[in-house]
Amino acid sequence: MNLHLKVWRQKNPATKGALVSYEARNIPEDCSFLEMLDLVNEDLLSRGEEPIAFDHDCREGICGMCSLTINGIPHGPSETTTCQLYMRKFKDGQTIYIEPFRASAFPLLRDLAVNRSAFDRIQQAGGFISAHVGAAPDGNAILVPKTDADHAMEAAACIGCGACAAACPNASAMLFVGAKVTHLAALPQGQPERERRVLAMVRRMDAEGFGNCSNYLECEAVCPAEISTTVIGQLNRDYAHALAKESL
Protein backbone atom coordinates (compact mmCIF):
# COMPACT_ATOMS: atom_id res chain seq x y z
CA MET A 1 0.00 0.00 0.00
CA ASN A 2 1.00 3.65 -0.50
CA LEU A 3 0.60 6.30 2.16
CA HIS A 4 1.05 10.05 2.50
CA LEU A 5 2.88 10.76 5.74
CA LYS A 6 3.09 14.06 7.56
CA VAL A 7 5.86 13.60 10.08
CA TRP A 8 7.06 16.00 12.78
CA ARG A 9 10.74 16.72 12.15
CA GLN A 10 12.82 18.66 14.66
CA LYS A 11 16.62 18.57 14.83
CA ASN A 12 16.96 19.17 18.56
CA PRO A 13 15.08 20.70 21.51
CA ALA A 14 16.34 24.18 20.68
CA THR A 15 15.31 24.43 17.04
CA LYS A 16 11.77 24.83 15.71
CA GLY A 17 10.16 21.79 14.21
CA ALA A 18 7.63 21.35 11.42
CA LEU A 19 5.52 18.71 9.73
CA VAL A 20 7.29 17.29 6.67
CA SER A 21 5.52 15.27 3.97
CA TYR A 22 6.84 11.87 2.89
CA GLU A 23 5.46 9.28 0.52
CA ALA A 24 5.62 5.74 1.87
CA ARG A 25 5.46 3.37 -1.10
CA ASN A 26 4.91 -0.38 -1.39
CA ILE A 27 4.25 -0.92 2.30
CA PRO A 28 3.04 -4.48 3.05
CA GLU A 29 -0.30 -4.51 4.87
CA ASP A 30 1.01 -6.93 7.44
CA CYS A 31 3.89 -4.85 8.65
CA SER A 32 3.62 -2.95 11.88
CA PHE A 33 3.54 0.80 12.12
CA LEU A 34 7.13 0.87 13.36
CA GLU A 35 8.26 -1.43 10.55
CA MET A 36 6.60 0.97 8.11
CA LEU A 37 8.72 3.77 9.62
CA ASP A 38 11.79 1.50 9.33
CA LEU A 39 11.09 1.14 5.59
CA VAL A 40 10.67 4.90 5.22
CA ASN A 41 13.96 5.39 7.07
CA GLU A 42 15.80 2.92 4.80
CA ASP A 43 14.54 4.92 1.88
CA LEU A 44 15.70 8.18 3.49
CA LEU A 45 19.12 6.68 4.24
CA SER A 46 19.53 5.43 0.68
CA ARG A 47 18.92 8.99 -0.49
CA GLY A 48 21.44 10.33 2.03
CA GLU A 49 18.82 12.01 4.22
CA GLU A 50 18.56 11.93 8.02
CA PRO A 51 16.29 9.10 9.19
CA ILE A 52 13.28 9.90 11.38
CA ALA A 53 14.04 9.41 15.08
CA PHE A 54 11.36 7.53 17.04
CA ASP A 55 11.29 5.53 20.26
CA HIS A 56 10.87 1.78 20.42
CA ASP A 57 12.32 -1.20 22.23
CA CYS A 58 10.56 -4.53 22.77
CA ARG A 59 8.18 -4.23 19.83
CA GLU A 60 5.88 -6.68 21.53
CA GLY A 61 3.67 -4.38 23.58
CA ILE A 62 5.20 -4.81 27.01
CA CYS A 63 7.91 -2.23 27.57
CA GLY A 64 6.03 1.03 26.95
CA MET A 65 8.86 2.60 24.99
CA CYS A 66 7.10 3.18 21.67
CA SER A 67 5.04 6.33 21.46
CA LEU A 68 3.76 8.53 18.54
CA THR A 69 0.52 10.41 18.18
CA ILE A 70 -0.98 9.00 15.00
CA ASN A 71 -3.76 10.95 13.31
CA GLY A 72 -4.39 12.79 16.56
CA ILE A 73 -4.55 9.74 18.82
CA PRO A 74 -1.65 8.49 20.95
CA HIS A 75 -0.69 4.99 19.74
CA GLY A 76 -3.07 5.49 16.84
CA PRO A 77 -6.40 3.92 15.97
CA SER A 78 -6.10 0.53 17.68
CA GLU A 79 -6.29 -0.03 21.42
CA THR A 80 -2.72 -1.26 21.57
CA THR A 81 0.76 0.17 21.68
CA THR A 82 2.14 1.62 18.44
CA CYS A 83 4.41 -1.42 17.98
CA GLN A 84 1.31 -3.63 17.94
CA LEU A 85 -0.49 -1.44 15.41
CA TYR A 86 -0.56 -2.96 11.92
CA MET A 87 -0.82 -1.16 8.60
CA ARG A 88 -3.98 -3.08 7.69
CA LYS A 89 -5.74 -0.64 10.07
CA PHE A 90 -5.14 2.05 7.43
CA LYS A 91 -6.48 2.51 3.91
CA ASP A 92 -4.36 2.58 0.80
CA GLY A 93 -3.67 6.20 -0.12
CA GLN A 94 -4.52 7.52 3.33
CA THR A 95 -2.80 10.57 4.84
CA ILE A 96 -1.27 9.85 8.23
CA TYR A 97 -0.16 12.56 10.69
CA ILE A 98 2.67 11.38 12.92
CA GLU A 99 3.53 13.63 15.85
CA PRO A 100 5.39 13.17 19.11
CA PHE A 101 3.65 12.76 22.51
CA ARG A 102 3.19 16.37 23.53
CA ALA A 103 3.45 17.61 27.13
CA SER A 104 5.76 20.15 28.72
CA ALA A 105 6.84 17.39 31.11
CA PHE A 106 7.90 15.26 28.11
CA PRO A 107 10.54 17.49 26.49
CA LEU A 108 11.19 16.68 22.86
CA LEU A 109 14.62 15.26 22.08
CA ARG A 110 14.51 14.89 18.33
CA ASP A 111 11.78 14.35 15.71
CA LEU A 112 9.31 11.97 17.36
CA ALA A 113 11.41 10.99 20.38
CA VAL A 114 10.52 12.62 23.69
CA ASN A 115 12.08 12.29 27.12
CA ARG A 116 9.64 10.54 29.43
CA SER A 117 11.94 10.28 32.48
CA ALA A 118 9.44 12.45 34.37
CA PHE A 119 7.48 9.20 34.84
CA ASP A 120 10.58 7.49 36.23
CA ARG A 121 11.09 10.33 38.71
CA ILE A 122 7.47 10.11 39.86
CA GLN A 123 7.95 6.38 40.31
CA GLN A 124 11.20 6.91 42.21
CA ALA A 125 9.43 9.39 44.51
CA GLY A 126 7.39 6.60 46.07
CA GLY A 127 6.08 4.00 43.65
CA PHE A 128 7.72 1.10 45.42
CA ILE A 129 7.75 -0.78 48.72
CA SER A 130 10.78 -0.74 50.99
CA ALA A 131 11.48 -4.34 51.93
CA HIS A 132 14.49 -5.87 53.63
CA VAL A 133 15.91 -8.44 51.31
CA GLY A 134 16.78 -11.84 52.67
CA ALA A 135 15.69 -15.35 52.05
CA ALA A 136 12.64 -15.56 49.80
CA PRO A 137 9.53 -15.56 52.01
CA ASP A 138 7.02 -18.35 51.86
CA GLY A 139 4.54 -17.72 49.07
CA ASN A 140 1.53 -17.84 51.36
CA ALA A 141 3.04 -15.99 54.32
CA ILE A 142 0.91 -12.93 53.52
CA LEU A 143 -2.57 -13.86 52.43
CA VAL A 144 -4.10 -11.68 49.71
CA PRO A 145 -7.76 -12.13 48.79
CA LYS A 146 -8.20 -13.01 45.13
CA THR A 147 -10.33 -9.92 44.42
CA ASP A 148 -7.62 -7.65 45.86
CA ALA A 149 -4.94 -9.42 43.87
CA ASP A 150 -6.98 -9.02 40.68
CA HIS A 151 -7.58 -5.36 41.43
CA ALA A 152 -3.86 -4.80 42.03
CA MET A 153 -2.99 -6.71 38.88
CA GLU A 154 -5.32 -4.62 36.72
CA ALA A 155 -3.59 -1.44 37.90
CA ALA A 156 -0.14 -3.02 37.67
CA ALA A 157 -0.74 -3.64 33.97
CA CYS A 158 0.32 -0.01 33.34
CA ILE A 159 3.48 0.00 31.22
CA GLY A 160 4.19 3.70 31.79
CA CYS A 161 4.13 4.60 28.10
CA GLY A 162 2.79 8.12 28.68
CA ALA A 163 -0.12 7.89 26.23
CA CYS A 164 -2.48 9.06 29.00
CA ALA A 165 -0.63 12.35 29.40
CA ALA A 166 -0.26 12.68 25.63
CA ALA A 167 -3.99 12.21 25.05
CA CYS A 168 -5.20 14.38 27.92
CA PRO A 169 -6.10 17.94 26.88
CA ASN A 170 -4.49 18.98 30.19
CA ALA A 171 -1.44 16.73 29.72
CA SER A 172 -2.33 15.16 33.05
CA ALA A 173 -0.42 12.14 34.33
CA MET A 174 -3.09 11.14 36.81
CA LEU A 175 -4.00 7.87 35.11
CA PHE A 176 -0.37 6.77 35.40
CA VAL A 177 0.05 7.97 39.00
CA GLY A 178 -3.38 6.59 39.89
CA ALA A 179 -2.44 3.17 38.50
CA LYS A 180 0.81 3.06 40.49
CA VAL A 181 -0.88 4.21 43.70
CA THR A 182 -3.85 1.85 43.27
CA HIS A 183 -1.63 -1.13 42.53
CA LEU A 184 0.24 -0.90 45.84
CA ALA A 185 -2.75 0.37 47.86
CA ALA A 186 -4.62 -2.83 47.02
CA LEU A 187 -1.98 -5.07 48.61
CA PRO A 188 -0.95 -5.61 52.24
CA GLN A 189 2.69 -4.97 51.33
CA GLY A 190 1.76 -1.48 50.19
CA GLN A 191 0.09 -0.36 53.41
CA PRO A 192 3.00 0.82 55.60
CA GLU A 193 4.10 3.47 53.11
CA ARG A 194 0.69 4.17 51.59
CA GLU A 195 0.32 7.78 52.75
CA ARG A 196 3.91 8.78 52.25
CA ARG A 197 3.79 7.25 48.77
CA VAL A 198 0.75 9.12 47.50
CA LEU A 199 1.91 12.47 48.88
CA ALA A 200 5.39 12.13 47.39
CA MET A 201 4.19 10.92 43.99
CA VAL A 202 1.57 13.64 43.58
CA ARG A 203 4.04 16.32 44.65
CA ARG A 204 6.54 15.02 42.11
CA MET A 205 3.80 14.92 39.48
CA ASP A 206 2.96 18.60 40.12
CA ALA A 207 6.63 19.58 40.16
CA GLU A 208 7.22 17.90 36.80
CA GLY A 209 4.64 20.24 35.26
CA PHE A 210 1.90 17.79 34.35
CA GLY A 211 -1.65 19.12 34.31
CA ASN A 212 -4.44 17.59 36.35
CA CYS A 213 -7.59 15.66 35.66
CA SER A 214 -10.77 17.37 34.43
CA ASN A 215 -12.44 14.03 33.72
CA TYR A 216 -12.26 14.21 29.95
CA LEU A 217 -11.65 10.42 30.06
CA GLU A 218 -9.41 10.59 26.98
CA CYS A 219 -6.64 8.77 28.88
CA GLU A 220 -8.54 5.54 29.48
CA ALA A 221 -9.70 5.56 25.85
CA VAL A 222 -6.10 5.40 24.58
CA CYS A 223 -4.48 3.34 27.35
CA PRO A 224 -3.00 0.19 25.81
CA ALA A 225 -3.23 -1.53 29.20
CA GLU A 226 -6.92 -0.56 29.57
CA ILE A 227 -6.41 1.12 32.94
CA SER A 228 -9.75 2.56 34.09
CA THR A 229 -10.16 6.11 35.41
CA THR A 230 -11.43 4.64 38.66
CA VAL A 231 -7.73 4.63 39.63
CA ILE A 232 -7.89 8.44 39.47
CA GLY A 233 -10.78 8.41 41.93
CA GLN A 234 -8.67 6.26 44.23
CA LEU A 235 -5.73 8.65 43.79
CA ASN A 236 -7.93 11.65 44.69
CA ARG A 237 -9.26 9.87 47.76
CA ASP A 238 -5.93 8.56 49.00
CA TYR A 239 -4.22 11.89 48.44
CA ALA A 240 -6.84 13.91 50.34
CA HIS A 241 -6.82 11.39 53.17
CA ALA A 242 -3.04 11.46 53.46
CA LEU A 243 -2.92 15.25 53.23
CA ALA A 244 -5.54 15.62 55.97
CA LYS A 245 -3.64 13.19 58.20
CA GLU A 246 -0.38 15.01 57.58
CA SER A 247 -1.82 18.42 58.40
CA LEU A 248 -4.28 17.76 61.23
Add this chain to the structure above:
Amino acid sequence: MNLLTKLWRSSIGKKWLVAFTGLALLGFVLAHLLGNLQMFSGAEKINAYAEFLKANEKPLWLARIGLIVCFVTHIVATLSLVRMNRAARPDAYALKRSVQAKISTRSMALSGLTVLCFVVFHLAHYTLRLTDSRFKVEAEGGLLKSAHDVYNMVIMGFQNPLISSFYILSVGLLSLHLSHGISSVFQTLGLETKRSSIWMPKAAALIALLLFAGYASIPAAVLSGLLK
Protein backbone atom coordinates in the same frame (compact mmCIF):
# COMPACT_ATOMS: atom_id res chain seq x y z
CA MET B 1 1.16 24.91 57.29
CA ASN B 2 -2.53 24.21 57.64
CA LEU B 3 -4.73 22.02 55.52
CA LEU B 4 -6.20 24.86 53.44
CA THR B 5 -2.88 26.20 52.18
CA LYS B 6 -1.73 22.67 51.46
CA LEU B 7 -4.89 22.01 49.48
CA TRP B 8 -4.41 25.26 47.58
CA ARG B 9 -0.82 24.44 46.70
CA SER B 10 -1.48 21.04 45.17
CA SER B 11 -3.35 20.22 41.97
CA ILE B 12 -5.55 17.57 43.54
CA GLY B 13 -6.12 19.74 46.62
CA LYS B 14 -7.35 22.58 44.43
CA LYS B 15 -9.70 20.16 42.73
CA TRP B 16 -11.14 19.26 46.14
CA LEU B 17 -11.79 22.95 46.79
CA VAL B 18 -13.49 23.22 43.38
CA ALA B 19 -15.58 20.15 44.20
CA PHE B 20 -16.70 21.32 47.67
CA THR B 21 -17.50 24.85 46.54
CA GLY B 22 -19.23 23.47 43.43
CA LEU B 23 -21.40 21.26 45.64
CA ALA B 24 -22.30 24.22 47.89
CA LEU B 25 -23.20 26.27 44.81
CA LEU B 26 -25.27 23.37 43.51
CA GLY B 27 -27.13 23.31 46.83
CA PHE B 28 -27.91 26.98 46.37
CA VAL B 29 -28.99 26.50 42.77
CA LEU B 30 -31.47 23.80 43.87
CA ALA B 31 -32.84 25.80 46.80
CA HIS B 32 -33.13 28.96 44.72
CA LEU B 33 -35.12 27.08 42.09
CA LEU B 34 -37.58 25.77 44.68
CA GLY B 35 -38.03 29.34 45.94
CA ASN B 36 -38.51 30.73 42.45
CA LEU B 37 -41.05 28.13 41.39
CA GLN B 38 -43.44 29.76 43.87
CA MET B 39 -44.06 32.22 41.02
CA PHE B 40 -46.54 29.61 39.84
CA SER B 41 -48.44 29.72 43.16
CA GLY B 42 -49.38 33.37 42.80
CA ALA B 43 -48.18 36.77 43.89
CA GLU B 44 -49.00 36.40 47.59
CA LYS B 45 -46.99 33.24 47.98
CA ILE B 46 -43.76 34.45 46.42
CA ASN B 47 -44.00 37.94 47.87
CA ALA B 48 -44.47 36.49 51.36
CA TYR B 49 -41.41 34.31 50.73
CA ALA B 50 -39.39 37.39 49.73
CA GLU B 51 -40.55 39.20 52.83
CA PHE B 52 -39.66 36.20 54.99
CA LEU B 53 -36.12 36.12 53.61
CA LYS B 54 -35.60 39.85 54.10
CA ALA B 55 -36.98 39.66 57.66
CA ASN B 56 -34.23 37.24 58.68
CA GLU B 57 -31.36 39.53 58.01
CA LYS B 58 -28.64 37.74 59.98
CA PRO B 59 -29.05 34.27 58.50
CA LEU B 60 -29.58 35.83 55.08
CA TRP B 61 -26.26 37.64 55.21
CA LEU B 62 -24.52 34.60 56.63
CA ALA B 63 -25.74 32.57 53.64
CA ARG B 64 -24.81 35.34 51.23
CA ILE B 65 -21.28 35.62 52.59
CA GLY B 66 -20.91 31.84 52.44
CA LEU B 67 -22.08 31.86 48.84
CA ILE B 68 -19.74 34.68 47.85
CA VAL B 69 -16.78 32.88 49.44
CA CYS B 70 -17.70 29.66 47.61
CA PHE B 71 -18.27 31.43 44.31
CA VAL B 72 -14.99 33.34 44.43
CA THR B 73 -13.02 30.29 45.59
CA HIS B 74 -14.59 28.15 42.88
CA ILE B 75 -13.73 30.63 40.14
CA VAL B 76 -10.22 31.51 41.31
CA ALA B 77 -9.34 27.82 41.82
CA THR B 78 -10.72 26.69 38.46
CA LEU B 79 -9.02 29.51 36.58
CA SER B 80 -5.76 28.64 38.30
CA LEU B 81 -6.24 24.98 37.30
CA VAL B 82 -7.01 26.03 33.74
CA ARG B 83 -3.77 28.04 33.67
CA MET B 84 -1.75 25.10 34.98
CA ASN B 85 -3.35 22.80 32.45
CA ARG B 86 -2.64 25.13 29.54
CA ALA B 87 0.98 25.40 30.63
CA ALA B 88 1.25 21.61 30.70
CA ARG B 89 0.67 21.46 26.92
CA PRO B 90 2.53 24.47 25.48
CA ASP B 91 2.93 23.03 21.98
CA ALA B 92 -0.36 22.08 20.41
CA TYR B 93 -0.82 19.05 18.20
CA ALA B 94 -1.25 19.82 14.50
CA LEU B 95 -4.02 17.24 14.50
CA LYS B 96 -5.72 16.10 17.69
CA ARG B 97 -8.77 13.85 17.86
CA SER B 98 -10.72 13.44 21.04
CA VAL B 99 -12.02 9.93 21.48
CA GLN B 100 -14.72 10.23 24.11
CA ALA B 101 -14.56 13.64 25.84
CA LYS B 102 -18.00 15.25 26.12
CA ILE B 103 -18.89 18.78 24.98
CA SER B 104 -19.97 19.67 28.52
CA THR B 105 -16.51 18.72 29.81
CA ARG B 106 -14.67 20.62 27.12
CA SER B 107 -16.65 23.79 27.71
CA MET B 108 -16.48 24.02 31.52
CA ALA B 109 -14.52 27.27 31.57
CA LEU B 110 -16.72 28.82 28.90
CA SER B 111 -20.01 27.76 30.51
CA GLY B 112 -18.67 28.83 33.92
CA LEU B 113 -17.63 32.26 32.71
CA THR B 114 -21.01 32.80 31.04
CA VAL B 115 -22.66 31.91 34.34
CA LEU B 116 -20.41 34.48 36.02
CA CYS B 117 -21.55 37.21 33.58
CA PHE B 118 -25.12 36.11 34.12
CA VAL B 119 -24.82 36.23 37.91
CA VAL B 120 -23.48 39.82 37.74
CA PHE B 121 -26.39 40.88 35.52
CA HIS B 122 -28.94 38.94 37.57
CA LEU B 123 -27.84 40.63 40.80
CA ALA B 124 -27.99 44.09 39.19
CA HIS B 125 -31.37 43.21 37.68
CA TYR B 126 -33.46 41.69 40.46
CA THR B 127 -31.42 42.05 43.66
CA LEU B 128 -29.99 45.55 43.43
CA ARG B 129 -32.66 46.63 40.89
CA LEU B 130 -30.30 48.96 39.06
CA THR B 131 -31.25 48.19 35.48
CA ASP B 132 -34.96 49.02 35.40
CA SER B 133 -36.53 52.22 36.80
CA ARG B 134 -39.89 50.46 37.19
CA PHE B 135 -38.48 48.20 39.93
CA LYS B 136 -39.20 50.75 42.69
CA VAL B 137 -42.20 51.34 44.94
CA GLU B 138 -44.84 53.69 43.58
CA ALA B 139 -43.88 56.43 46.06
CA GLU B 140 -40.42 56.53 44.48
CA GLY B 141 -41.78 56.67 40.93
CA GLY B 142 -41.71 52.92 40.20
CA LEU B 143 -44.49 50.44 39.57
CA LEU B 144 -44.13 48.04 42.54
CA LYS B 145 -46.89 47.89 45.17
CA SER B 146 -44.33 47.26 47.93
CA ALA B 147 -40.62 46.61 48.27
CA HIS B 148 -41.45 42.89 48.41
CA ASP B 149 -43.56 42.89 45.27
CA VAL B 150 -41.25 40.40 43.65
CA TYR B 151 -44.04 38.91 41.57
CA ASN B 152 -44.73 42.00 39.49
CA MET B 153 -41.04 42.79 39.20
CA VAL B 154 -40.33 39.37 37.69
CA ILE B 155 -43.32 39.62 35.33
CA MET B 156 -42.21 43.05 34.10
CA GLY B 157 -38.62 41.92 33.80
CA PHE B 158 -39.32 38.81 31.75
CA GLN B 159 -41.80 40.52 29.44
CA ASN B 160 -38.71 41.84 27.71
CA PRO B 161 -37.87 39.04 25.24
CA LEU B 162 -34.20 39.99 25.09
CA ILE B 163 -33.80 39.64 28.85
CA SER B 164 -35.84 36.43 28.95
CA SER B 165 -33.73 34.91 26.19
CA PHE B 166 -30.54 35.83 27.99
CA TYR B 167 -31.85 34.16 31.17
CA ILE B 168 -32.83 31.02 29.29
CA LEU B 169 -29.48 30.85 27.48
CA SER B 170 -27.60 31.33 30.75
CA VAL B 171 -29.47 28.67 32.67
CA GLY B 172 -28.91 26.44 29.64
CA LEU B 173 -25.17 26.90 29.99
CA LEU B 174 -25.40 26.45 33.76
CA SER B 175 -27.18 23.18 33.05
CA LEU B 176 -24.40 22.15 30.66
CA HIS B 177 -21.84 23.06 33.35
CA LEU B 178 -23.68 20.92 35.86
CA SER B 179 -24.21 17.95 33.57
CA HIS B 180 -20.44 17.53 33.73
CA GLY B 181 -20.01 18.93 37.26
CA ILE B 182 -22.49 16.75 39.11
CA SER B 183 -20.85 13.50 37.98
CA SER B 184 -17.32 14.90 38.03
CA VAL B 185 -17.64 15.85 41.67
CA PHE B 186 -17.93 12.21 42.68
CA GLN B 187 -14.75 11.34 40.83
CA THR B 188 -12.87 14.28 42.39
CA LEU B 189 -13.96 13.21 45.85
CA GLY B 190 -12.96 9.63 45.10
CA LEU B 191 -16.49 8.26 45.52
CA GLU B 192 -16.92 6.87 42.02
CA THR B 193 -16.97 3.14 41.44
CA LYS B 194 -16.84 1.14 38.22
CA ARG B 195 -20.59 0.72 38.36
CA SER B 196 -21.46 4.31 39.27
CA SER B 197 -19.21 5.57 36.48
CA ILE B 198 -21.75 4.10 34.08
CA TRP B 199 -24.97 5.54 35.51
CA MET B 200 -23.64 8.68 37.19
CA PRO B 201 -23.15 10.73 33.98
CA LYS B 202 -26.70 9.86 32.94
CA ALA B 203 -28.13 10.80 36.33
CA ALA B 204 -26.15 14.06 36.29
CA ALA B 205 -27.44 14.92 32.83
CA LEU B 206 -31.01 14.23 33.98
CA ILE B 207 -30.67 16.45 37.07
CA ALA B 208 -29.11 19.19 34.95
CA LEU B 209 -31.96 18.91 32.45
CA LEU B 210 -34.59 19.14 35.22
CA LEU B 211 -32.81 22.21 36.60
CA PHE B 212 -32.90 23.79 33.16
CA ALA B 213 -36.59 22.99 32.72
CA GLY B 214 -37.36 24.45 36.14
CA TYR B 215 -35.44 27.67 35.71
CA ALA B 216 -36.40 28.25 32.07
CA SER B 217 -40.09 27.64 32.83
CA ILE B 218 -40.45 31.03 34.56
CA PRO B 219 -39.28 33.35 31.74
CA ALA B 220 -40.98 31.03 29.25
CA ALA B 221 -44.29 31.24 31.14
CA VAL B 222 -44.09 35.04 31.29
CA LEU B 223 -43.18 35.38 27.61
CA SER B 224 -46.03 33.11 26.55
CA GLY B 225 -48.48 35.00 28.71
CA LEU B 226 -49.13 32.06 31.05
CA LEU B 227 -47.99 34.16 33.99
CA LYS B 228 -49.07 37.79 34.04
